[in-house]
Structure formats: structure tokens, C-alpha cells
Amino acid sequence: MTRLRLPRLAAGLAVATLALAACGGQSGSGGGSGQQSTTLTVVNTSGSLWTCNYNPFAPTAVDTNLVYEPLYVINDLTGQQDPWLATSYEWSADNKELTLTLRDGVTWNDGKPFTAADVAFTFNLEKKYPALDTYALWSDGVLSAVTAEGTDKVRFSFARVSTSSFRYIVSTRIKPEHIWASVTDPVKANSKQTVGTGPYKIGSCSPQSITYVKNPHYWQKGKPLVDKVLYPAFVDNEPANRYLAQGKGDWGGQFVPNIEKYWVAKDPKHRRFWYPAVSNVGIAINVTKPYLNDARVRQALAYAVDKEKVSTKAMYGYQKPADQTGIVDTFKEWRDEEASAKYGYTYDCAKAAAKLEEAGFTKGPDGMFRTPDGKELKLELINNGGFTDWVGAVKIIGESMKTCGINLQVSNLNGNQFDSRRLKGQFDLSYDSQSAGPTPYFELRNWLFSKLTMPIGQDASANHGRWKDAKTDEYIRAYDQTLDKSEQMAAVRGLQHIMLEQVPFIPVTQNVSWSQMDSTRFTGWPSESNPYANPAPYSANWEVVLLHLKPVSK
Numbered sequence: 001m002t003r004l005r006l007p008r009l010a011a012g013l014a015v016a017t018l019a020l021a022a023c024g025g026q027s028g029s030g031g032g033s034g035q036q037s038t039t040l041t042v043v044n045t046s047g048s049l050w051t052c053n054y055n056p057f058a059p060t061a062v063d064t065n066l067v068y069e070p071l072y073v074i075n076d077l078t079g080q081q082d083p084w085l086a087t088s089y090e091w092s093a094d095n096k097e098l099t100l101t102l103r104d105g106v107t108w109n110d111g112k113p114f115t116a117a118d119v120a121f122t123f124n125l126e127k128k129y130p131a132l133d134t135y136a137l138w139s140d141g142v143l144s145a146v147t148a149e150g151t152d153k154v155r156f157s158f159a160r161v162s163t164s165s166f167r168y169i170v171s172t173r174i175k176p177e178h179i180w181a182s183v184t185d186p187v188k189a190n191s192k193q194t195v196g197t198g199p200y201k202i203g204s205c206s207p208q209s210i211t212y213v214k215n216p217h218y219w220q221k222g223k224p225l226v227d228k229v230l231y232p233a234f235v236d237n238e239p240a241n242r243y244l245a246q247g248k249g250d251w252g253g254q255f256v257p258n259i260e261k262y263w264v265a266k267d268p269k270h271r272r273f274w275y276p277a278v279s280n281v282g283i284a285i286n287v288t289k290p291y292l293n294d295a296r297v298r299q300a301l302a303y304a305v306d307k308e309k310v311s312t313k314a315m316y317g318y319q320k321p322a323d324q325t326g327i328v329d330t331f332k333e334w335r336d337e338e339a340s341a342k343y344g345y346t347y348d349c350a351k352a353a354a355k356l357e358e359a360g361f362t363k364g365p366d367g368m369f370r371t372p373d374g375k376e377l378k379l380e381l382i383n384n385g386g387f388t389d390w391v392g393a394v395k396i397i398g399e400s401m402k403t404c405g406i407n408l409q410v411s412n413l414n415g416n417q418f419d420s421r422r423l424k425g426q427f428d429l430s431y432d433s434q435s436a437g438p439t440p441y442f443e444l445r446n447w448l449f450s451k452l453t454m455p456i457g458q459d460a461s462a463n464h465g466r467w468k469d470a471k472t473d474e475y476i477r478a479y480d481q482t483l484d485k486s487e488q489m490a491a492v493r494g495l496q497h498i499m500l501e502q503v504p505f506i507p508v509t510q511n512v513s514w515s516q517m518d519s520t521r522f523t524g525w526p527s528e529s530n531p532y533a534n535p536a537p538y539s540a541n542w543e544v545v546l547l548h549l550k551p552v553s554k
Contacts, residue, residue: 038227043249052205055191067196068173079438098156116148121177134461135168136451237388252516253537255389275512279436283506284465298503300355306347306400314392322507325496349404381429385412423459
């Protein structure tokens with residue numbers, strides 16, 4: 001199921017309620033027979049309807065990452081960098097200028113040539129409209145200028161050294177100047193344009209389903225071999241899981257309880273799953289709220305979450321308990337085990353009570369804590385109600401906090417309501433996740449960097465808890481100004497100490513890339529032994545998987 005809903009940051013797939021009649025029984029689609037299958041069906045849950053807005057700049061819209069492409073593709077599981085719209089890059093001696101050479105012969109799917117002017121336009125548009133500057137390349141004073149040099153070179157001039165910004169620059173999806181230059185406000189536009197360089201165009205869209213159709217003029221000659229991608233719409237996991245179990249889907253991306261018995265056992269020859277840990281699912285804490293701006297209260301909340309029970313009961317063990325440092329097992333070498341052990345953030349109501357009492361809270365005769373001014377401590381936790389595993393997780397969290405004397409009201413919202421409130425910071429607590437990268441720095445930056453957030457009421461691209469701390473930003477910039485791994489690890493250790501001492505958010509479980517892959521109709525899937533791409537159909541670079549797949553001849 002989709003965990004990241006901002007298309008310009010990651011996958012951000014907006015899917016919707018299922019209309020079975022609209023999704024099944026299509027010629028050549030999942031479940032078909034006889035002819036070679038050329039339509040791949042994705043099964044993934046997001047909890048809200050398709051908006052059918054194709055605007056790649058909108059905070060929430062359909063996923064257009066099959067349409068618009070980056071300059072390089074970076075594999076967040078391995079760190080591998082693959083040339084894409086660019087073929088090479090060169091840094092200046094002082095690391096303050098980056099020049100990329102673009103691929104020759106690429107055209108937009110309307111036949112217009114792709115040039116350096118399009119690249120420069122994309123980045124300068126982000127400068128013109130701060131809401132588009134989702135990586136804070138301009139607002140944080142990283143870039144000073146982006147200029148086209150001829151038709152095939154683009155020069156990025158930096159105001160200061162920022163080594164990690166390479167990833168953000170080359171991962172940015174390039175937009176055509178001849179389409180978007182005339183749009184008055186690209187953030188608010190309801191666009192039906194799908195002019196990109198990518199392997200697919202959007203064929204049709206309804207609240208129930210969306211289709212992506214092959215771009216016959218794609219620059220990777222002979223690809224894709226998958227002619228059409230069908231994305232039926234699901235509002236929650238249960239109907240999606242039934243659809244997957246019936247063999248109607250080729251590629252799943254969601255939580256399936258007891259998947260070995262429920263799905264794999266029905267066709268063990270063709271069905272398998274792979275769930276690499278990539279980031280954290282956690283509780284975003286709105287630090288602008290009364291009492292939640294007190295580190296002792298946030299520490300108390302961290303001790304009041306039964307992560308082990310969430311992992312075993314709600315997640316069937318597929319997601320391990322998270323560490324309060326924010327470092328998942330995939331990057332275990334970065335974790336400060338000694339510091340983590342010192343704080344010992346395990347489920348402990350006594351420690352939670354001690355922290356609350358230290359902050360002036362008192363326990364009433366009903367066993368529930370009161371604020372220093374005598375009111376009941378009552379917090380709301382918002383959640384995407386379409387994610388049944390998250391619904392189970394927050395139920396356990398509410399129960400564990402109640403046992404510790406904290407009244408937690410859980411609000412399971414539909415996808416659109418959830419997105420609106422979390423992006424605007426209209427919550428006490430939010431069950432959330434952030435996009436990650438090839439080191440733990442990138443996820444922690446998305447949770448914690450002050451330049452990524454916005455005032456309450458305005459959409460924030462990340463850092464939904466509105467965390468602002470000079471020391472945190474100092475560590476983020478320290479990492480950003482070096483290529484020395486030991487220095488980068490030292491900066492990440494500093495961020496871990498912030499996580500342990502200040503608890504700006506609470507990691508609950510280690511977020512995995514949910515991916516179920518059926519080789520009945522298509523082969524070439526990524527695997528643990530061949531991790532050429534993140535295996536989830538909602539990952540930022542899911543087009544890489546589609547470009548590797550081959551239909552099975554029957």
C-alpha cells in the first residue's frame with residue numbers, strides 16, 4: 001500500500017475505491033489467458049479516490065512518475081547511480097558547480113525535442129514558486145543559479161557546498177518548458193497534460209481506475225515491453241487483498257496478513273514477496289501544540305508506545321520494532337547502539353509517568369494524567385483509515401497509552417482528509433512515514449529539517465510535525481558539506497542524539513517496501529539477490545521495474 005502521497009517527492013500514488021466490474025475481465029490483462037499478456041495490473045491501496053488531476057506539481061495528484069523522468073536514477077537500496085536523461089556529470093574543484101551532460105535524441109511524447117532549456121526551466125520554476133521547492137534547494141540557499149549551456153549541458157551553481165543535494169537535483173522530474181511556461185500558477189493548476197519523456201502516458205482515468213499506456217517514441221528503444229499498466233482503485237486493504245489472492249493482479253504493494261498462507265500457497269511456483277526495510281513508520285508530533293513542545297512530554301509518549309506489540313500483532317512481524325534513533329536495520333552500521341541503549345526506549349509506563357510528573361502533570365483518581373492546569377491530557381492521533389495494518393497499529397498504540405494514563409483519541413480518516421490535515425499540520429499526532437534514501441540521513445532530513453516545513457495551515461512537503469531546531473539543522477548541514485563517510489556518520493550520530501534527547505518524532509516500526517510479485521504473466525522482477533530497484537509499485541522509480549519486465553508467452 002502506498003505510504004508516500006506526494007508525487008513530486010516520491011511515488012505518491014493516489015488510488016481509490018474498487019469497482020470490480022471496471023477492473024477485471026479485460027483482454028490481455030491480469031487473469032487473461034491464451035494470448036501473450038501485455039497489460040500489467042497493479043494492486044495497491046491508498047484510501048482515497050483518484051482525483052484525475054495530472055498536475056505533477058500538485059500536493060496530491062495521480063502518480064506521474066511514469067511520464068516525467070529524472071536526470072539519474074538512484075537505487076535507494078544499493079546507492080547505484082544510473083544515467084537517465086543525463087549521461088554524465090562533473091563537479092568543479094571546489095564542489096560549487098555541477099555540470100550535467102544530457103542524453104542525445106530524447107524527445108517529449110508530443111514530438112518536441114528535450115533540451116537543456118527544459119532542465120533549467122524546471123529548476124528555475126521551483127525558484128519562482130517556493131511551494132515547488134520541495135527539496136529546499138533554493139529556500140535553504142543551496143543553489144544560486146541554474147543555466148542551460150547550449151542544448152545538451154546544464155550548469156548548477158551553488159551558493160555553498162552541498163554534496164547531498166546531488167541526489168535531489170538528479171532525482172528531480174524534468175518538465176517541458178513549452179507546456180508549463182504559460183501556466184499562471186502551476187501549484188493550483190488542474191492539468192490534463194501528460195507531455196513527458198517517460199515510457200508511459202496516462203491513457204484514461206476515472207475515480208475507479210487509471211491506465212498508463214506505452215509511449216511508442218520512448219528513447220529506450222524496444223521498451224517498455226509492457227504495453228499498458230492498469231491501476232484499479234482500492235479504498236482499503238481487504239478488497240485489494242482479495243483481488244490479489246484471486247490472481248487478478250500482477251504486482252501488489254500492500255500489507256497482506258499471513259501472506260504465506262493467504263497468497264503464496266495458492267501458487268508457490270509464481271508468487272513471492274520481498275519486503276526490504278527502507279525507513280520508519282512513526283508518530284509525527286506537532287511541536288507547535290501546547291505541552292507537545294515540551295521534550296519531557298514527548299519522551300513520555302515514546303515510553304508509552306508498545307512497539308513490540310504493534311510489530312507482532314498489527315504487522316504480523318513483517319515490520320520489526322523501530323529504534324528511537326530512527327536508524328533501520330538496513331543501515332545498522334550507522335546506528336549509535338550505545339546511545340540507544342542508554343535511553344532504553346522500550347514500553348515502560350513507569351518511565352512515561354516519571355517524565356510526565358517531571359513536566360508538572362498529575363494522575364487523577366481514574367488513573368489518567370491531568371495537565372499542569374488540571375485538565376485531562378487528551379491527544380488526537382490521525383491516521384489513514386484505508387491502511388488496515390495502520391488501523392491495527394494505532395489501535396494498539398491507543399491501548400498502550402491508555403494503560404500508561406494517556407487518553408489518546410484515534411481518528412481513522414479517509415485518504416484525502418488525512419493528507420490535508422497532515423500536510424497542513426492540523427493534528428496533535430499523526431501516524432506517518434517519510435521518503436528515504438541510500439543512507440539514513442535522507443529520511444531523517446525529511447522528518448527534521450526546518451527548511452522543509454511550513455506555517456500551520458500551509459502544505460509542508462515534509463517535516464509535518466513542524467520541528468525547528470538550530471542544532472538539528474547544524475547536523476544536517478554538516479553532513480551536507482562533506483563526502484567523507486566518517487564525517488557523515490558523525491553528523492548522523494548527532495541527529496540520533498537529537499532523536500533520543502528531544503524525541504521530535506517517534507519511530508514505531510521499520511517501514512518496508514511492500515511488494516508482491518506474480519511471475520505468471522510477467523518475469524524480470526527485482527529480488528533480494530538482484531535488487532536492481534526498490535520492489536514496491538509506489539516507489540519513486542517504479543518505472544525501472546516496468547522497464548525490466550517481460551511478458552510470458554503462452
